[in-house]
Amino acid sequence: MLQNRRALFENIVKNLKNQKDDDSNIVVDVEDDPTLYLDLKCSYNWLGIKLTEYELTKNKLLAENFVEIKKPTGFNIDKEMKYRTCTVDNTMSDIMSYMENWYPPSSIYDCWKCSQVFDLRFEGMEMSEISRILQDVESKKNKNEGMEKSRRKLPVYEKKMRSSNPTGSGKSTQVAQILLKHYITQGRGGKFNCIITQPRRLSAISLAKRVAQERYEKLGDSVGYCVRFDKVDPRPFGSILFETVGTILRKLSSGFRGVSHIIVDEVHERSLETDFLLIFLKKMLFTGCKIKIILMSATVETHEFENFFEKIKVLEIEGRSYNINETYLDEIIQHFEIIPTLREIYTKKILLS
DSSP states (O other): OHHHHHHHHHHHHHTTTSOBOTTOOBOOOOOOOHHHHHHHHHHHHHHTOOOOOOOOOTTSOOSSSSOOOOOOOOOOHHHHHHHHHHHHHHHHHHHHHHHHTOOOOOTTEETTTTEEOOOTTTTTOOHHHHHHHHHHHHHTOOOOHHHHHHHHTSHHHHOOOEEEOOTTSOHHHHHHHHHHHHHHHTTOGGGOEEEEEESSHHHHHHHHHHHHHHTTOOTTSSEEEEETTEEEOOOSSSEEEEEEHHHHHTTGGGTTTTOOEEEEOSTTSOOHHHHHHHHHHHHHHHTTOOOEEEEEESSOOHHHHHHHSTTOOEEEOOOOOOOOOOOOHHHHHHHHTOOOOHHHHHHHHHHHO
16 A cells, blocks of 8 residues: 555656646646555545545446436337328328318408408408409509500410410519409409419519509508518408418418419429429319419420329410620720729719618
8 A cells, every 4th residue: 555655656746747727736647546546545544534435337427417328229110100100191181171171262251361351341241242342442443544555565465274474474463463353343353362472572572562553552452462571461352462482381271261363473493392382282173172273484394284283274475575785894984984983982872872
């Protein structure tokens, strides 16, 4: 025992230049030696110093709060597959129930808020009376002849189904308007509620504003939009709602109750969300749902969708081509031979803002 302690003290003396901790105490590395531990324990007992008892065992946690990790057991593939199959079946049954619960626009249901109708203009009215009110509102509008003339020049206006329309035909702004006006003039405006999907939120908002302007209304009357973190709901009946595909998928739990038409615009921009929406719509048609589906695109092969949707009708409309010129800043500077100073650029920027 004395030899072991002497060796320990010699080690401390030799390593006086070892690292020091924050309290400037000398730190000495001592090898793990059970014999040395017992010698030190005897010395502390002789000096009357009581040490904490620790059981020196290898490969075992000393603290009581730690949990010993058991060895991995075999993977029960039968149990796991049974659970996953049950989960998938429950999910599919929920989706099928959503499809079966679809019904056309009703006089007591607001499809945009998924609740009872609280609009005082239509509350407690029959669908025929609601359609008559919408017809009166449409007939009292003061139309702009210039706006109407520009609309009549659009190729889509001449051919009022899968609609394959090139860029510039006016399909995104005119198709839903033509359908809404047709329903209103036929005295069935209350039975028309249309959703138009857009791949991007900016296009959904800008198209909603444009269509509302062409209908001589403000957003929230017969035209609205719904994107992430922002929405403007239109009236409960005889209305058009522009939405992104993501926001529509979040409404699948309602089963599109109260919606009569769904227009999938820019269907050629394939994505996981768009493909899932098309699968859901096909399932709805397969269950006998009477909802109307319109697919619109500027550049897409119609054969793919003719094979996917049975008995689909294709309507092709001629478009317009617009020349696009690219002009760079250095070309403008060389043409006018003027180089603006930083002060001029900064001043004009402030005035424009």
